[in-house]
Amino acid sequence: MVTPATAPLAAEAFVRVEEVHKSYRLGETEVRALRGLSLELSRGEFTALVGASGSGKSTLLNLVGCLDEPDRGRILLDGRDVAHLSDEEKSRTRNRSIGFIFQSFNLVPVLDVFENVELPLLLRDELSPVERRARVEQAIADVGLGEFARQWPDKLSGGQRQRVAIARALVTQPLLVLADEPTANLDSETAAHLIDLMVDLNQKRAVTFLFSTHDEKLMVRVARVVRIRDGVTVES
Amino acid sequence: MKRGWTLALRNLRRNRRRNLATAAAIALGYAGLVVLGGYANHIERLLRTNAVYLQHSGHVSVWLEGGFEGAGANPEKLQLDPAAQKKVLDFAARDPRVEFAARYLRGVGLAGNGCTTMPTRILGVEPATLARIVAHPEVQAWSPEISMPVAGRWLDRTPEVAHPAALSVGLAVLLEKPRVRDETRGLPPAPRILDCDTPLQADELGRDADVQLASVTYDGTFNALDTEMVATFHATESLAEESSLLTTLDTVQTLFATDRATWIALFLRDPRQAHAVAADVVAALGKDGLRVEALPYDDERANPYYVGSTAFLGSIVGFITVLVALVLVLTVVGAMTLTILERTREIGTWRALGFQRGHVVALVVRETFLLALAGLAGGLSIGLLVALAVNHAGLRFSPPGVPGSIALLIHPSPWACAAHAALIVPGVCGAAWFVVRGQLRRGLVDLLTSQSG
Known part of the structure; x- marks a missing residue:
């Protein structure tokens, strides 16, 4: 078993969320997802966001991942206010600095495992085909799917698919990995293995991990737990 | 990407x-x-193909200035005399874009069978030109059927006939001439003087292929000559089916007692050059003191049907x-x-x-x-x-x-x-x-x- 991630590798705040508000409309109703939430993540930190459904976990991950914009407040990534980034710069930031792991894996069904993992690297003109291949093979090996590289996603189990998603998130060598309920569609044993894998990769690669979950059993495996309720942090 | x-x-x-x-x-x-x-x-x-070759307008038709509109009414003044014809033909011979050129004389007259006459549009063409047109690859590729006579032989294939004529099928019917010259061989000769009011008339008329042409010459006298119907053909347009007659240039010049030509058609190697050649021939002949008008084949005045x-x-x-x-x-x-x-x-x-x-x-x-x-x-x-x-x-x-x-x-x-x-x-x-x-x-x-x- 992998030991829980402990202290961050550097003390400075790599991700800083300052008094962020975010509302969205659900039909006729306005939902206030975040109500002045603040949070700091250090480089290399492994953090779980815990909260009930609708507490604002996914909204926070979307904002930190440059997938959405806050109504108020600031989000600083490595010191840069993401509000000042153009759409193109946000795309580049997502590609180069952030890895995403989704609850439903979000693999492309017409691409095999290797090609799915390779996908974000297709935007990297500076990588030669040989370097690209080496990176993909390494990422697939790191998640223990070396022998499945040419399998189609629909031939894999849920846990294997999520490993592919993790490999895809890490293949770009990001500074930050965001995972929204990555274990929600997995059985508890597979979920535990997956968290262990993420912790292991966090320690090996010094990548900052922020993932959301409502599974309390997984809490023992992570160093830092941030609890969110009604759009604000209640415990960190 | x-x-x-x-x-x-x-x-x-x-x-x-x-x-x-x-x-x-x-x-x-x-x-x-x-x-x-x-x-x-x-x-x-x-x-x-019909417009350029079988209606004989060429890719460019060269007329004396004013001739396109007025040659019919004032042929003596608005048609090309031999000197003008030579200048146009010399231009054509010099210009590599021109494949060949041909002279045409057009007029109206009466075609008769001895009993009745029909108003007719007569076109005179040189037999060698007709032979070249019928054998032309464009004609063979796109309009081989219309280029062939319905019956008989084209003018260029009947050198033994002094004044051969090809009639549109409708005109031949109107003149009650069901047989071309080749088909009348062996038939008893028609009487020299026809009795146009007897029931035998149709049979007598059909025994030979003689067609008389009559017209007023350019100097105002009346002229007539005998031709033989060596072929029938379908006109390229329905409107002309009952009134078209094609004969040799010599025959028409004899009929009208003239040495003029109504227009000279320039047949080009590349149809896309038509407008350029038309402009050039007007300019070149203008410098030589000859004022002509030149109509490309896609000019509505030259070929309205096309x-x-x-x-x-x-x-x-x-x-x-x-x-x-x-x-x-x-x-x-x-x-x-x-x-x-x-x-x-x-x-x-x-x-x-x-x-x-x-x-x-x-x-x-x-x-x-x-x-x-x-x-x-x-x-x-x-x-x-x-x-x-x-x-x-x-x-x-x-x-x-x-x-x-x-x-x-x-x-x-x-x-x-x-x-x-x-x-x-x-x-x-x-x-x-x-x-x-x-x-x-x-x-x-x-x-x-x-x-x-």
């Missing part, structure tokens, strides 16, 4: 039935355009092309809307992984481009097969304004096929662009959390 085409090709493997249906729609639409374009191309080439028919045909083909293109665009809009809706979450994933809007748009447009290419390839094959089948079926039809029937032939033109493809490909790719751009306006989170894809 690397491997964009590979990804597009892979994506086409999804929803194969829908993609096949979309490609089939493109294929059928394009096949229809290939066939329609092939028909229009054949008709245009047929009409052009210009009007091709314009009408062009507008019909253009309208149907636009209609088919619109249907295809709407088909692709429908298919791509479904495709994009099904892949909404995936598009969100692409965007989350760093792909910009342009990357996603380019990917979908590439997919549509490949789909369109497949459809066009299929459509071209179907269209060519249909053309082959129609050309071998021996179907005949009567086009409006043309006497008799002609073979229904379809000759797809590479340029028309390319032009139709050039319209369809951007059309359907634009449709895909329109659909995917609309979807990409949605927020990224909205895309990622979509329930439809």
Whole structure:
């Protein structure tokens, strides 16, 4: 078993969320997802966001991942206010600095495992085909799917698919990995293995991990737990 | 983005039935355009060949200034005299764009059978020119049927006849001359003086192929001469079917007691040079003190039937092309809307992984481009097969304004096929662009959390 991630590798705040508000409309109703939430993540930190459904976990991950914009407040990534980034710069930031792991894996069904993992690297003109291949093979090996590289996603189990998603998130060598309920569609044993894998990769690669979950059993495996309720942090 | 085409090709493997249906729609639409374009191309080439070669206007017709409008009323003054003819023929001989030139004399007169006379449009042509025209590759390729006499031999094949004449079938019927010269051999000779009021009249008239021509000469005296009907032919236009007579230039010059020519036709190696040659001949002869007017074959005054028919045909083909293109665009809009809706979450994933809007748009447009290419390839094959089948079926039809029937032939033109493809490909790719751009306006989170894809 992998030991829980402990202290961050550097003390400075790599991700800083300052008094962020975010509302969205659900039909006729306005939902206030975040109500002045603040949070700091250090480089290399492994953090779980815990909260009930609708507490604002996914909204926070979307904002930190440059997938959405806050109504108020600031989000600083490595010191840069993401509000000042153009759409193109946000795309580049997502590609180069952030890895995403989704609850439903979000693999492309017409691409095999290797090609799915390779996908974000297709935007990297500076990588030669040989370097690209080496990176993909390494990422697939790191998640223990070396022998499945040419399998189609629909031939894999849920846990294997999520490993592919993790490999895809890490293949770009990001500074930050965001995972929204990555274990929600997995059985508890597979979920535990997956968290262990993420912790292991966090320690090996010094990548900052922020993932959301409502599974309390997984809490023992992570160093830092941030609890969110009604759009604000209640415990960190 | 690397491997964009590979990804597009892979994506086409999804929803194969829908993609096949979309490609089939493109294929059928394009096949229809290939066939329609092939028909229009054949008709245009047929009409052009008729106008240029069989109506003898040439690619450029050179008239004395004012002659095109006024030669009929004032032939002595507004037709080309021998010196002018020589200047035009010398220009033609010098210009490498001109394949050959020919002189024509046109007039009106009466054609008679001894009992009745009919007003007739008489055209005089040099037999050698007629031989060259009938054997010309363009004529053999596009209008071989009309170039052949219905009965008998053309003027150039009857050197033994002093004044040979070819009559349009309708005129021969009106003159009760059912047999051309070759067909009257062995028949008892017709009486020298016909009794035009007896029941035997028709039989007597039909025993020989003699046709009398009468007209007023340019100096105002009356003239007549005997010709022999060596051939009958279908006029290239219905309007001329009952009044056309073709004979040698010498015969018409003798009839009108003149050495003039109404116009000189320039037959070019490349029809696209017609306007340039027309301008050059006017300028060159003008410098030489000869004022002429030159009409290209696509000038409405020179060939109103050709210009009007091709314009009408062009507008019909253009309208149907636009209609088919619109249907295809709407088909692709429908298919791509479904495709994009099904892949909404995936598009969100692409965007989350760093792909910009342009990357996603380019990917979908590439997919549509490949789909369109497949459809066009299929459509071209179907269209060519249909053309082959129609050309071998021996179907005949009567086009409006043309006497008799002609073979229904379809000759797809590479340029028309390319032009139709050039319209369809951007059309359907634009449709895909329109659909995917609309979807990409949605927020990224909205895309990622979509329930439809």
